Amino acid sequence: MWRRVASVSHLFSHSKSTKFNQGASTFKIWETFTSESEIPTPSKGSPFITFVLGGPGSGKGTQCAKIVEAFGFTHVSAGDLLRREIASGSAYGSVILSTIREGKIVPSQVTVELIQKEMESNDNYKFLIDGFPRSEENRKAFEQTIGAEPDVVLFFDCPEQEMVKRVLNRNQGRVDDNIDTIKKRLEIFDELNWPVINYYSQRGKLHKINAVGTVDEIFEKVRPIFAPLSTNFYMK
Numbered sequence: 001m002w003r004r005v006a007s008v009s010h011l012f013s014h015s016k017s018t019k020f021n022q023g024a025s026t027f028k029i030w031e032t033f034t035s036e037s038e039i040p041t042p043s044k045g046s047p048f049i050t051f052v053l054g055g056p057g058s059g060k061g062t063q064c065a066k067i068v069e070a071f072g073f074t075h076v077s078a079g080d081l082l083r084r085e086i087a088s089g090s091a092y093g094s095v096i097l098s099t100i101r102e103g104k105i106v107p108s109q110v111t112v113e114l115i116q117k118e119m120e121s122n123d124n125y126k127f128l129i130d131g132f133p134r135s136e137e138n139r140k141a142f143e144q145t146i147g148a149e150p151d152v153v154l155f156f157d158c159p160e161q162e163m164v165k166r167v168l169n170r171n172q173g174r175v176d177d178n179i180d181t182i183k184k185r186l187e188i189f190d191e192l193n194w195p196v197i198n199y200y201s202q203r204g205k206l207h208k209i210n211a212v213g214t215v216d217e218i219f220e221k222v223r224p225i226f227a228p229l230s231t232n233f234y235m236k
């Protein structure tokens with residue numbers, strides 16, 4: 001049913017060598033839960049990419065808005081891009097809609113292309129990729145197509161009961177904010193997202209944040225992770 005949309009890798013290789021040519025600098029980012037970890041130096045031609053992971057309702061979108069405000073990132077929500085694709089009447093809209101309604105994961109090719117277009121159309125070089133990758137297959141597709149790995153990975157760790165409560169109160173008219181879909185999403189999260197979280201943990205990139213508390217309390221745990229960016233003139 002899914003056709004390859006288009007080959008898009010050539011688009012990004014061009015922009016990488018121009019738009020993201022920001023110079024090099026060295027700084028450290030501190031692991032919120034575990035030990036101090038060093039992030040890669042932003043090198044010539046590389047965007048600064050943060051993946052934002054966590055189950056449905058863990059507060060990814062809410063915290064992304066605060067990070068954007070405080071640190072000048074561009075927020076790229078994979079879910080929002082997919083919902084925009086549905087609303088635009090795209091040929092893939094109906095299949096994306098049924099995939100979201102079933103709580104399943106849209107094929108990587110589609111999501112990666114949408115993320116890539118969004119990054120390319122933005123002059124910023126600091127990106128928060130929210131709600132992606134949701135599976136190892138997503139992760140590998142991003143790395144292969146974009147040719148980059150994340151510099152930082154945030155994981156909002158939230159108990160299931162709290163996530164369900166938040167999603168059922170979200171009130172944004174989303175087709176997947178109902179108890180049946182949430183149950184499926186939580187199962188898929190357990191099965192497919194944990195391997196991604198473990199992968200980045202092993203690579204020393206994961207910043208696990210306890211997502212219980214007020215929005216401001218949680219942001220105070222996020223802030224120190226990005227604080228070095230404000231003092232580094234290359235990254236501001």
Ligand SMILES: Nc1ncnc2c1ncn2[C@@H]1O[C@H](COP(=O)(O)OP(=O)(O)O)[C@@H](O)[C@H]1O
Pocket residue numbers: 054055056057058059060061062063166167169170171211212213214215218
């Ligand atoms: N720390 C929090 N405490 C209580 N409710 C929250 C908190 N953070 C977010 N919310 C609310 O929970 C719902 C889900 O948050 P959202 O940011 O959309 O999560 P996600 O993007 O991870 O699904 C929203 O209605 C949001 O306002």
Ligand SMILES: O=c1ccn([C@@H]2O[C@H](COP(=O)(O)OP(=O)(O)O)[C@@H](O)[C@H]2O)c(=O)[nH]1
Pocket residue numbers: 054055056057060061078079080082099100101103104105106107111130131132133134138176185
């Ligand atoms: O990379 C992604 C991101 C989202 N989705 C689909 O979009 C839904 C909503 O994702 P979103 O990130 O908006 O949900 P949240 O976790 O914020 O509640 C998911 O359940 C999936 O069906 C997907 O297939 N791939």
Ligand SMILES: [Mg+2]
Pocket residue numbers: 060061077079131
């Ligand atoms: Mg969200």
